[in-house]
Amino acid sequence: MARGEHTRKWLWRWKKNPLRRRDDIVEAWIVLAVWGIVALGGVSAGLVTALAGDEMFARQRAERQSVAAVLLNDVPRTVTALGTTTDHRLASVRWTTPSGSARTGRTQVSSGLKAGAEITVWQDGQGRLALAPPSSSTAAVESGFLGATAALALTGIVFGAGAAVRYRLDRRRIDGWGVEWDLVGPRWSHRTG
Incomplete structure (x- = not known):
């Protein structure tokens, strides 16, 4: 197929045509709006x-800032059903906040550590334990x-809405063809007998 023929077929809804219906023009605008919203939105x-x-x-x-903490209990290595060990477990730790008060809490620590081990934990601005912030x-x-x-997600929603509207237009066109066929069909059918 030549490039010019493809372009003509693609733009057929925009050209003047005695067979072009109002629904075809509406559908052309819907397709244009969907692609515009997808591109810009x-x-x-x-x-x-x-x-x-x-x-x-x-x-x-x-x-968030890192602080030194002390592990309060042993963290044994755990072997899973598949024979692998887990790297981290929940354990109790004690740390000192920037204001100087001692706190205790539970956080994820490496497995295999003994009580009394010094580890690094992260705390938020209020001194609560938090996850380590992601690197840049x-x-x-x-x-x-x-x-x-x-x-x-926006693309899916817009394409879905456009498809729903185009489906309704198709149903309307099919219903219109049915009504027209009910008017014209009896003139074409020649009954013998």
Whole structure:
């Protein structure tokens, strides 16, 4: 197929044609709107989500700080049913907050450690235990993943809505053809007898 023929077929809804129906024009605008929203909205949603994620991770890196803690009980290695060992387990630790008060809590620590071992834990601005903030490179990857997910989610919603509207238009066209056939069909059918 020549390139010009493909372009003509692709743009048939936009050209003047005595067979073009009002529904064809509506469908053409719907298709254009869907692609426009996907292109502009998807990029916007992706960028906004990625930037928000990056800001959140940067805030976590700024507010969380590492502190030295003491393990309060032994953390044995656990062998799973498949014969592998788990690397981390929940254990009790004691640490000192920036204000100087001693606190205890439970957090994930490496398995195989004995009570009294010094470990590093992370705390938030209020002195509560928190997960370690992601590094800059990990945060960039996670922000990019969140942005791509937001863009794909918007794309799916927009394509789904466009498909639903086009389905309704198709049903309306088929119903219109049925009504027209009921009017014209009897003139074409020659009954003998």
